[in-house]
Amino acid sequence: MEAKRRKVVIVGAGSVGTAYIYALLQTGLAAEIALIDIDEKVVAGEVMDLSHGLPFIPPVSIHAGDYSDCSDAHLIVITAGAKQKPGQSRTELVKDNASIIESVCGQIKGQPTDAVLIMVTNPVDILARVALDCLGWPRERVLGSGTVLDTARLKYMLSRHCQVDARNVHAYVLGEHGDSEVVVWSMAHIAGVPIGHYCRICQGCDARQQHKRIAEQVRDSAYHIIDYKGSTYYGIGMSLVRISGAILRDERSVLTVSIKLEGEYDIDGLCLSVPCVVGENGVEQIVDTRLPDEEDKALRASANVLQNLFKHISD
Numbered sequence: 001m002e003a004k005r006r007k008v009v010i011v012g013a014g015s016v017g018t019a020y021i022y023a024l025l026q027t028g029l030a031a032e033i034a035l036i037d038i039d040e041k042v043v044a045g046e047v048m049d050l051s052h053g054l055p056f057i058p059p060v061s062i063h064a065g066d067y068s069d070c071s072d073a074h075l076i077v078i079t080a081g082a083k084q085k086p087g088q089s090r091t092e093l094v095k096d097n098a099s100i101i102e103s104v105c106g107q108i109k110g111q112p113t114d115a116v117l118i119m120v121t122n123p124v125d126i127l128a129r130v131a132l133d134c135l136g137w138p139r140e141r142v143l144g145s146g147t148v149l150d151t152a153r154l155k156y157m158l159s160r161h162c163q164v165d166a167r168n169v170h171a172y173v174l175g176e177h178g179d180s181e182v183v184v185w186s187m188a189h190i191a192g193v194p195i196g197h198y199c200r201i202c203q204g205c206d207a208r209q210q211h212k213r214i215a216e217q218v219r220d221s222a223y224h225i226i227d228y229k230g231s232t233y234y235g236i237g238m239s240l241v242r243i244s245g246a247i248l249r250d251e252r253s254v255l256t257v258s259i260k261l262e263g264e265y266d267i268d269g270l271c272l273s274v275p276c277v278v279g280e281n282g283v284e285q286i287v288d289t290r291l292p293d294e295e296d297k298a299l300r301a302s303a304n305v306l307q308n309l310f311k312h313i314s315d
């Protein structure tokens, strides 16, 4: 991709937006980064602080931006909005953040752009759908970070438990980025060996019990982090760099981003996470496969949770 196209616009200069930029800068993936927030002083401060590290990293220009920056951007990442308070679920944030996202997307819509947009603000699946409706772009170009972070947490926890390099662990969390998310054990494997078979060879634990424990830990991770330190930002920052790399380098990586389904997995009209091939145009392909009955039922239950929540904000 030409240098001028490797431009990333970030809307939201809070903990998540800046953790993402900090991680992105180290990679040399972006040639230009524009930062937008309603709080212009915070933007000025963050841009100054981050710029002072430029002598140590690959060349990149970083500056305070406005919505006209979207016109030649390849990637727009939205992290603007309120975050979860201790004990608060992601879904409880919905009404406040939906109106912020409508206002942000209303301003992006005025720009002639063929960028891919990544929604990060929670509840991310609902807000990806709000953004899609507001922008009217093809669904492939509006994705949510979805369960990319949850999938990373699952890989990390499985790798720790099985004492295998996380890069040799392949496993996915699908559905809502939230309490109803689904660990699809049928798709999990270590070094190409399906997890059920791997556990039989290893015999190091009561696999059923441990899988249940790990799935619960993955689901509850954000609550624990928020309880300990107020908010989560490094893990999501690195997850966003992974998604950005897939887009900016046209990697065609399989990632569990949130995308509006139109009949795939027999779900229609909702954004939620399923395995997707991600490349320069956003979601290049949805990996639509048949899940075992129990996982299929859990994915539908997750879709129902999102459907009810979406109805709640549309009322």
Ligand code: NAD
Binding pocket: 011, 012, 013, 014, 015, 016, 017, 036, 037, 038, 039, 042, 079, 080, 081, 082, 083, 084, 097, 100, 103, 104, 119, 120, 121, 122, 123, 124, 145, 146, 149, 177, 231, 232, 233, 236
């Ligand atoms: P934060 O409070 O630190 O930052 C939010 C920023 O948004 C603030 O700087 C605020 O000024 C800005 N903002 C608010 N309204 C705006 C508007 N209309 N236009 C432009 N900027 C606006 O919050 P954070 O910790 O960075 O979290 C941001 C969001 O990301 C939250 O919704 C949080 O729940 C979510 N999050 C998502 C994931 C995920 O996996 N998807 C993970 C962690 C956090």
